[in-house]
Amino acid sequence: FFSRCCDWMEVGCGSSPAGSGAASDGEDCVPKLSKRQMKRQRAREDKKSKRKDVAGSRQQKGPQRKEKPRNVDPDERVTIDVDGLYRRVRPYDYKFETHAKGRWVGRQLLPLFAEEFKADTAEYYKVAIELGLIKVNGHPVDPSYVLKDNDLITHQMHRHEPPVSAQALRIVHQDDSVVAIDKPASIPIHPCGRYRHSSAVYLLGHEHNLWDLHTCHRLDRLTSGLVIFAKTVERSRMMGEAISSRAVRKTYVCRVTGHFPVKNIVCEAPIKVVSHKIGVCSVDFEGGKDCKTEFELMHHLKDNTSIVICKPHTGRMHQIRVHLQHLGYPIVDDPVYAVEGWDSADKQRADPEAAHRVVMALSQNMSDRDARRERAPAAPAEPVAAAAAAAASEPNPYYRETCTECQVVRPDPSPREMRLCLHAWRYRGSDFDYQTDLPDWARPEPGDIVEHVADAGSTADGEHCTFVKEDAQSASVAKAAAEAAATGAVVAGSQRGNEE
Secondary structure: OHHHHHHHHHHHHHOOOOOOOOOOOOOOOOOOOOHHHHHHHHHHHHHHHHHHHHHHHHHHHOOOOOOOOOOOOOOOOOOEEEEOOEEEEOOEEEEEEEEOOHHHOOOEHHHHHHHHOOOOOHHHHHHHHHOOOEEEOOEEOOOOOEOOOOOEEEEEEEEOOOOEEOOOOEEEEEOOOEEEEEEOOOOOOOOEOOEOOOOHHHHHHHHHOOOOOEEOOOOOOOOEEEEEEEOOHHHHHHHHHHHHOOOOEEEEEEEEEOOOOOOOEEEOOOEEEEEOOOOEEEEOOOOOEOOOEEEEEEEEEOOOEEEEEEEEOOOOOOHHHHHHHHHOOOEOOOOOOOOOOOOOOOOOOOOHHHHHHHHHHHHHHHHHHHHHHHHHHHOOOHHHHHHHHHHHHOOOOOOOOOOOHHHOOOOOOOOOOOOOOEEEEEEEOOOOEEEOOOOHHHOOOHHHEEEEOOOOOOEOOOOOEEEOOOOOHHHHHHHHHHHHHHOOOOOOOOOOEEOO
8 A cells, every 4th residue: 555655646746747756836746546545535534523423412412421539629618616525617508419320310300319318308309409409411400300321410509517526636647648647536537428528638638738638548437546648649559558458557446345355355257248328237157258356455444344455457347346246345335336236145156137137226216317307397496496586687698598407406416426435546567657646535544444454555465266157165265254354353464565
């Protein structure tokens, strides 16, 4: 083909009037194509025009997906008040945006919102659609609108965030690539659910001017302690790989119910997620995932509780909480694993029905809470009526008549409801070692300590009782040790100050 082109160029250039191989003024030296080549060229041009037509029709059909920024937006301005025990974000206007998911296609808008988004009632969503607060592709629609593929759904709403702890986010370590903080309980790491500006990534931006941070790992909202953020994507990837490959040694401290055994315990009971919606896991020897946690007693206290050091070797969901519940020593005030329904005749074996009973009970509690919320606007209490009257008499920039949250006065959570006695104490890797201070509940007064077993950072020298599917003898050993500790028959042996 190249030789033919050269021949055509020579023929075309040689046909110029000058006869010197150069084209005359105003003429191009264009090779002459055969009929077959001209046909192929027209086919390629037709294909390009069809592609342009398809792209234009897609733009007319609806907006295309766009990449959302991964991190927080420093241009979002809100007012955050610190009032005693609480840090409060004042209500603000916010637009939720999402594209229609595959399972949403073909469904009507109102039933979809009522089923998928439980934050508000179906009556509210109907009014919001009729008022144009909920739009599809930027236009108001009817509640019976049937969603199509790639539809952009927006919801303009007045957002209320629950209060969180007023404790400061203390920076443990900071350099050019990493920020390690001591996160207070009740603060989520990243925006989720009703929390956005109350999350750690936003609070670090508002209070420390640290924006565009990348999460390396996660902690539950009620869990306090060490959280590591990366300033660069590369460092975040390296830190995440180190944690997922179990190259980072993690140490937690918790406060459990009962007198924990003096001897070290290594629990290897597999864990399975029972409910992703509520967030409940349980021990399941048949279908659970392998995991391992080492426990070491630190103190026995007068109130029949114990301070325990936890060293998870794996990172399953709620691993420490589930293993402690399985051993019969749930974390104090755990809203999921310290409730009734988990107890069984033999605590050393998993009860498959117990987890389902707990899930049903928690779901019922959530339904009752939603029912009380639905009745609140119809029959407001006196504080609600007073708040509405005050809003009507005095202009309030944070009040919206169409907002259901503005019509309800919610009580503040108690300090015990905002915390879980579980703290991420220390993370140690090949090139870093970060550690926080112990929380107040893990530093009892000397008079409250019945028995001191291990110092902070030491490892007690004792027998390891491994709980696995076939191991029943070690379970009885740990149970006997617990009973002996409760009666005061067991005393701590000599300690060796071995490094972790």
